[in-house]
Amino acid sequence: MDFKLKIWKQKNAGSKGKFVNYEVKGISSDTSFLEMLDILNEDLIYKGEEPVVFDHDCREGICGMCSLYINGYAHGPDAAITTCQLHMRKFKDGATITIEPFRARPFPVIKDLMIDRTALDTMIQAGGYTSAKTGGVPDANAILISKENSDLAMDAASCIGCGACVASCKNASAMLFVSAKVSQLALLPQGKPEAAERVLNMVAAMDEAGFGNCTNTGACEAECPKEIKITNIARLNREYFSASFASEL
């Protein structure tokens, strides 16, 4: 398969970027999207040109590093996958593919398609954890958790912190990400003691970082590779109201 690529090139956060056109030829339909970029880069290095910088790590959909906004979709035109799980057979032979970095003020471009997602870590550091010493391994069933809550918490915990929710939200809001962590911990007894403090601190860190405000469009849940649902955002709001209006904080 042959493709025309329109790729965003940008030297660093301070500089103005622009699109550069490339072509790749003879790509197998089983090539993954990132492998296709590898092939392009090998070609560029061979020709003595500068390769395209992009983020990746596990290449199996668990680390969340691969970003890329492909033809108008975070992680490309397929639901519930990361970019590393996208294959070239999803595209038509000869197609033009536009590749942009995830764009949001809190995600400055490091170079080309690589962005700095430290803002997500900053929000986790603000409260996305429990601070109790856990001690040794507890007896099974020492802490009882209902099946429903354990399932909901597990679903929320599957967030890999990729930032696709921010990238695909028209407001660049990080509510889905924050709601996943707040929900995961608020649903479990171990997370309850610090629930109020956590939600207040994480929301403050989110606002501080300059993310936009949620307008309940649902774009985030449509693009989330782990299919985190916006019911978590409603739970985040409830947690926030109860922490603000009912807690001692």
Added chain:
Amino acid sequence: MSWFTSTFTSSIGKKLVMSLAGLFLIIFLLVHLGINLMVLLENNMYFNKTAHFMGTNILIKIFEIVLFGGFIIHMIYALFLQIQNWLARPVRYKIENLTNQTSFFSKYMIHTSVVILVFLVIHLVDFYIKAKFIGDVSDVVYNGKEYHDLAALVEAKFLLGGAVIFYLIALLFLGFHLNHGFQSAFQTLGIDHKKYTPVIKFLGVIYSILVPLGYACIPLIIYFAK
């Protein structure tokens, strides 16, 4: 910062205020529609007497201030949040496919709201300002008491084709705004559950169709039937 300031300057706190104001406006629209529909009755007395009551009763007058407050708070918060949202993405995407959003009209809330705002100003000038401050309204007498003939004012207005079309367009956009707004307000309040969210969404769709349609009846019936 006090808990109060930090709550109401936070993103979620601001959304809370605007969703409550929005829900308040949703209730207001129902009451307003109920009264407006009286103008279609054969006898204009009912409408004129109700309008007189709404214009003079002290409780209603206090409520009128609350209503203006609701509009202003909703608009100021909406604008403020929207500006922050634009600033959160200084470099826009070249290609943006927002097709798989769950709510289509959610993309255009600020655009539909501009149409509603323009309509609101013209609507207030058309009826409210005329009746209240300019006073170029003829009077009618029921049981020896004088009332403004506001029904005649409405009827005169909607004999003009241009006014009818303008009102219909504005109502269409109001429907678009409420199609997302109704259910969005509940989500903002944290009310989201598989047991009742489908009901809320259904009611929202019904509301956003029936209420604008109800309002639209008035200019249409007056224009074509009277």
